[in-house]
Structure formats: structure tokens, C-alpha cells
Amino acid sequence: MRVVLVDDHPVYRDGLSMLLESMDGVDVVATAADGEEAIAVVDGADADVVVMDVQMPRLDGIAATREVVSRHPHLAVVVLTMSEDDETVFAAMRAGARGYLVKGASQHEILTAIRAVDRGELVFGAAIARRVAEFFAAGPATAPAAEVFPQLTAREREILDLLAAGRSNPQIAQALFLSPKTVRNNVSNIFAKLQVADRAEAIVRARDAGLGRA
CATH class of the missing domain: 1.10.10.10 (Winged helix-like DNA-binding domain superfamily/Winged helix DNA-binding domain)
Known part of the structure; x- marks a missing residue:
């Protein structure tokens, strides 16, 4: 499985790259430090999965996810970020992310998520999954109103x-x-x-x- 890793913090990015490379069947084929670089890198990477941070310079991970998914519908994006507020979670879903994990997730959780989205599944961390389930269980009557300019933070x-x-x-x-x-x-x-x-x-x-x- 070919993975592109996108995060603006070099120490975290390099550490996560080493972690993913140590996993059986995972090959980190490229990394990027912001959303604009991610789009360019993915265009030439022939990847299966993109692991995407949210808060980054030049172009954030939500906008980058939207563009990557638009250009490469077969690609699966897993958001891996410090942000766990509802607004960011649902913005990522609307942008086309198939998975959402909060930084601090275990090696097993990250590997499971990457493999699951590569199979076409949707994956969320435990706390996020509960909120997503509540959102859909609530039905349209209590769903949040559409935001003005949802592409903006x-x-x-x-x-x-x-x-x-x-x-x-x-x-x-x-x-x-x-x-x-x-x-x-x-x-x-x-x-x-x-x-x-x-x-x-x-x-x-x-x-x-x-x-x-x-």
C-alpha cells in the first residue's frame, strides 16, 4: 500500500513516516509540508492513501483533501490531526475524507485505519465515531445548518x-x-x-x- 504523508511539523512527519515504514505492506512514497505541496505531490505519487493533517500553512488539510479527492477519486484520505471539534470533523467528511483520527492514536489504530480506508471503508477514532453516529442518528431535523463558505475555517x-x-x-x-x-x-x-x-x-x-x- 502506497502512502503519502502530509504534516507541517517535520519532527512529527518524520517520526510518523518511520512508524508507517515499519509496518508490513506500507510504503511511504512521498511527504508534504502543507496543502499546496500535498496536491502537487499526490499528482505524481501513484498513491493509495493520503494521511492528512488539518492545520497547515498556505492551504489547510480540509481544502487540500477536497482538491485531492476531486482530482483522484480512487484515493482514500485519512485525516490525522489535533483537532477534534465537530466543525472540523464534519468539514473533513464533506471534503471527502474516509477516515478521521486524533493525533495520539496508537500504531495499531493508524494501521487499521489506513488499511480500512484502502478497502473503501469509513474509519473514525473512538470518540469521533460516537459523535458521527449521534449526528446521523439524530436525523436531518437536528443536523447543523449549512455553513456559509464551508471551505473556510x-x-x-x-x-x-x-x-x-x-x-x-x-x-x-x-x-x-x-x-x-x-x-x-x-x-x-x-x-x-x-x-x-x-x-x-x-x-x-x-x-x-x-x-x-x-
């Missing part, structure tokens, strides 16, 4: 809302207690994910969707 939507309200980057940084650099990086990610050329176009898209009116 919660932080990016928050920044876009302030952007649409006419706030400048320094004002957004002050309001959200963020550094100006963090705001600039998030704004760049927003432009890329919404496929807009500039601030004005992003504001139009956001206001059309009801943001920036509070």
Missing part, C-alpha cells in the same frame, strides 16, 4: 465577516487579538479558497452571502 469566516464590514487588517487584528501577519496570511487563504482576485471581490462575495451586516 471558523477563523477565516470570522475574518471575512469583519472584512465585509469594512474593517482594515489592523482593525481586524485588534478586534480578534491576532498579529497583523496572522491576519494577512488568513486573508490570503480566504482569497485563494474563494478564488477571488482582491479585497473588493471578497467583500462582494461575503456580503452577497449575508456576512458583514452585524
Whole structure:
């Protein structure tokens, strides 16, 4: 089984690569440090499974998963991340991930998940699986409402809302207690994910969707 490993922390990425390589029948054919690099690497890797982190620079794992699955429908993506909030879990599912594990999962859990998704199964860590089961058992009446711009993270939507309200980057940084650099990086990610050329176009898209009116 050919695996691509995507994580922005080199120590963790290298350690996980060594762990996976020690498993019988697993070959780590490529690694990537962010979502954009992951897309490029997967395009030429002839892989079976992608193990994907979520919080990464340039392009997060949710957006990268969506693009990878769109380009390579046969590929199975397992999300392996520190994030275990419902928003991230269901965003990963909507993006096309077949598995979701929280970092700290055992070697056995990781190997089981990789092999299961390669067979076409869906796999979630124990705590995540309970919430997923409750979500589907609840039925459509209690399912969460569709998000505006689901490709954005919660932080990016928050920044876009302030952007649409006419706030400048320094004002957004002050309001959200963020550094100006963090705001600039998030704004760049927003432009890329919404496929807009500039601030004005992003504001139009956001206001059309009801943001920036509070």
C-alpha cells in the first residue's frame, strides 16, 4: 500500500513516516509540508492513501483533501490531526475524507485505519465515531445548518465577516487579538479558497452571502 504523508511539523512527519515504514505492506512514497505541496505531490505519487493533517500553512488539510479527492477519486484520505471539534470533523467528511483520527492514536489504530480506508471503508477514532453516529442518528431535523463558505475555517469566516464590514487588517487584528501577519496570511487563504482576485471581490462575495451586516 502506497502512502503519502502530509504534516507541517517535520519532527512529527518524520517520526510518523518511520512508524508507517515499519509496518508490513506500507510504503511511504512521498511527504508534504502543507496543502499546496500535498496536491502537487499526490499528482505524481501513484498513491493509495493520503494521511492528512488539518492545520497547515498556505492551504489547510480540509481544502487540500477536497482538491485531492476531486482530482483522484480512487484515493482514500485519512485525516490525522489535533483537532477534534465537530466543525472540523464534519468539514473533513464533506471534503471527502474516509477516515478521521486524533493525533495520539496508537500504531495499531493508524494501521487499521489506513488499511480500512484502502478497502473503501469509513474509519473514525473512538470518540469521533460516537459523535458521527449521534449526528446521523439524530436525523436531518437536528443536523447543523449549512455553513456559509464551508471551505473556510471558523477563523477565516470570522475574518471575512469583519472584512465585509469594512474593517482594515489592523482593525481586524485588534478586534480578534491576532498579529497583523496572522491576519494577512488568513486573508490570503480566504482569497485563494474563494478564488477571488482582491479585497473588493471578497467583500462582494461575503456580503452577497449575508456576512458583514452585524
